[in-house]
Amino acid sequence: MSQKAVKTWCLRLLPVLLFFISFVTYYCSYAILQSYGGTSKSLNSSKSLCGGWLTQKKWESLNFSINRQTQLFLKLEDFFWREHLSKLPLPYGIKGSELLLLKVLAVIANYQVPASIENLECRTCVVIGNGFAIKNSSLGSIINKYDVVIRLNDAPVRGYEEDVGNKTTMRFFYPESASFNPALHNEPDTLMVLVPFKQQDLRWLKEILYNEKRVSKGFWKPPPQIWLGDFSKIRVLDPHFLHQTADRLLQIPLHPKSKQPVHPTTGILAVFVALNYCDVVHIAGFGYPNTKSQRHPIHYYGHDTMKSMKNSYHDLNHESEALKRLEDSGAILYLHPHL
Incomplete structure (x- = not known):
């Protein structure tokens, strides 16, 4: 040729x-x-794909204009070794609450995540919401396989293991949503993460830690007067995360003009924290029933209905839209069908 x-x-x-x-x-x-x-993805494939350029690309695609922050909790050193400036009071800053925080952090003196999780090259995380959508899902065994399982408020585990699992790495709560005995629905090593929405929340914790006289004023619901948890497992979430959830993710005005302010729910906050700390973020139990009936249950437990959300401090539709944006970007994945 x-x-x-x-x-x-x-x-x-x-x-x-x-x-x-x-x-x-x-x-x-x-x-x-x-x-x-894909919805049929196994947890092992998540581990093989997390970290590196893929995780960073997903974070950058969210356009938050902030760096990921993996130091989750306030620590005592912040108040001694450098000036901890904050222009906002709680819930988005600590202005005016410095002395309360000093006393609280002096007792708990812990801000670490267990080394077994901290040292992982890839962290797979799932945030379990309290919504009715997870009922009869049989996701329990899948949920237990994640490195980090984050639960919210006083949502029960015992009796619901088949749907929600029984592993709890962190539980986000505030005084009104606290259980007087965390051992009932948590593991011995579960980190109890206080989300301070107001100064009174820190004062409640201080009174518990120092066994002082309890003051019940300033709460929309009476918090536990006795708390039987392990003090060494308490952490205080850095208000930075609530601030960024409100400002960057939900774009809530930080200085609202209305008498009733709107704040992020602990659920959407936990998702934002997970996006900062974890390489793979999946969620379950999020969303409210798409029905006009005020009698439809909203949780996988208990008897609360849509009617109880009528005067909420949260914009649930706005949060639903934010979760949809995160899902569409590939930053999060639902473990079950949802609306």
Whole structure:
């Protein structure tokens, strides 16, 4: 075959070769994305894909204009070794609450996450909401496989293990949502994470820690007067995360003009914390019933209905839209069908 003929054949085969390379590249990329975002994805595939450029790309795609922060909890050193400036009072800053925090942090003196989690190259996390959607889901065994399981408020575990599992790494709460005996629905090593929405929340914790006279004023619901938890497992969430959830994710005005302010729920806050700390973030039990009936239950437990949310301090529709944006971007994945 002449040199000219060889050259002609090479030119003819070149488009076919380029098409083949493009097809293989597309197929591999599609397979990887499907394995990450598909609803049938196993936890092992999550581990193989988390970390590195993929996690960073997902964070950057959210356009929060802030860096991921993995130091979750306030620590005593913040108040001694450098000036802890805060322009806002709680819930978005600590202005005016410094002395209360000093007393609280002096007793608990803990701000770490267990080394077994902190040292992981890849952290798979699931945030379990309290919504009715998780009822009869049979997700319990799947939930227990995650490195970090975050639960909210006083949501029970005992009696609901088949749907919600029984592993709890962290439980976010505030005084009105606290259980007097955390051992009932948590593990011995569960971190009890106080989310301070107001100064009175820190005062409640101080009174518990120092066994002082309890003051019940300033709460929308009486908090426990006795708390039987392990003080060494208490952590205080840095208000930075509530601030960024409100400002960046939900775009809530930090200086509202209305008499009734709107604050993020502990659920959407926990999702934002997980996005900062974890490499893979999945959620379950989020969302409220899409019904006009005020009698429809809203939790997988208890008897609260949609009617109880009528005068809420939260914008539930706005939060639902934010979760949809996170899902569409690939930052989070629901473990069950949802509206």
